[in-house]
Amino acid sequence: xxxxxxxxxxxxxxxxxxxxxxxxxxxxxxxxxxxxxxxxxxxxxxxxxxxxxxxxxxxxxxxxxxxxxxxxxxxxxxxxxxxxxxxxxxxxxxxxxxxxxxxxxxxxxxxxxxxxxxxxxxxxxxxxxxxxxxxxxxxxxxxxxxxxxxxxxxxxxxxxxxxxxxxxxxxxxxxxxxxxxxxxxxxxxxxxxxxxxxxxxxxxxxxxxxxxxxxxxxxxxxxxxxxxxxxxxxxxxxxxxxxxxxxxxxxxxxxxxxxxxxxxxxxxxxxxxxxxxxxxxxxxxxxxxxxxxxxxxxxxxxxxxxxxxxxxxxxxxxxxxxxxxxxxxxxxxxxx
DNA sequence: CGAGTTTGACCCGCGC
DNA sequence: GCGCGGGTCAAACTCG
Numbered sequence: 220x221x222x223x224x225x226x227x228x229x230x231x232x233x234x235x236x237x238x239x240x241x242x243x244x245x246x247x248x249x250x251x252x253x254x255x256x257x258x259x260x261x262x263x264x265x266x267x268x269x270x271x272x273x274x275x276x277x278x279x280x281x282x283x284x285x286x287x288x289x290x291x292x293x294x295x296x297x298x299x300x301x302x303x304x305x306x307x308x309x310x311x312x313x314x315x316x317x318x319x320x321x322x323x324x325x326x327x328x329x330x331x332x333x334x335x336x337x338x339x340x341x342x343x344x345x346x347x348x349x350x351x352x353x354x355x356x357x358x359x360x361x362x363x364x365x366x367x368x369x370x371x372x373x374x375x376x377x378x379x380x381x382x383x384x385x386x387x388x389x390x391x392x393x394x395x396x397x398x399x400x401x402x403x404x405x406x407x408x409x410x411x412x413x414x415x416x417x418x419x420x421x422x423x424x425x426x427x428x429x430x431x432x433x434x435x436x437x438x439x440x441x442x443x444x445x446x447x448x449x450x451x452x453x454x455x456x457x458x459x460x461x462x463x464x465x466x467x468x469x470x471x472x473x474x475x476x477x478x479x480x481x482x483x484x485x486x487x488x489x490x491x492x493x494x495x496x497x498x499x500x501x502x503x504x505x506x507x508x509x510x511x512x513x514x515x516x517x518x519x520x521x522x523x524x525x526x527x528x529x530x531x532x533x534x535x536x537x538x539x540x541x542x543x544x545x546x547x548x549x550x551x552x553x554x555x
Numbered sequence: 556c557g558a559g560t561t562t563g564a565c566c567c568g569c570g571c
Numbered sequence: 572g573c574g575c576g577g578g579t580c581a582a583a584c585t586c587g
Contacts, residue, residue, distance in 0.1 A: 441559095
């Protein structure tokens, strides 16, 4: 593990280098396809990059900032800022590397995730879809924010938006209601044809690859697990979490890389509509906890910091200026 | 007792 | 049309 990204998966940290399958992955996020283009982007720490974005920092900022998005997308229907949480850290991570991957949240983001998760980081085949709606989804996400992000059917009480009229019908037919709700839920979630292909791409997503011994990294927000599924071609299950905050529909999926079990792949979807419960976050900051040793570290590393080129000195950027085939770099705490 | 987790079932889209 | 895989639900269960 001290190899820092050179272990099994060979990746970790910012993807960089054309030889790395991961590079293809990033390529798959081609902006042309409506997704994001991070190819060849290098952390400022590593000194440079040559991409549509000056740096991932730029990219992320664009992702987080409507203005930036407008710039990137060349239109004013830029999605709203996407805030992804993070902050507190109580994890038991010995080393952390991360890969930031953003996508527009199209249906096929799943493919990306799959690629990340599964053995194959190479999957350009699906890339086209992968990106379909990019952040304009974000624009849609705006609406999502206004509306109850997630519905809860059944006993727990239903959070409803558009279906209120139906709800009026009464609780007598709870079962039926639940069932309908389920169906609706799926549809709302973009599982119906329409949304799947087009509107589904509502929630922007960001995937992180983190070297961690714990699956669920503390990121400053509170999450409730709502499901777990076995992943095909992977011995590790994928867990589904939802932000517990009311009206916050942010979801996250956590799974271990099949290739490198020490790597946890966390995919955030959506925007938090509330501040971090732990209050460790800066507004708009995209943060990933710098977990270590099961205690809170003062030297939390934020993705903002990192990509802004101002990582805490205690973190070592693993990127090599020229890029390395086996994967870019990442963040490695010296204490490891 | 409330909040969170587990887990089997269900639904849907997609590929064949 | 069918089967598969992913995503979600919700009852039951666990934990603090």
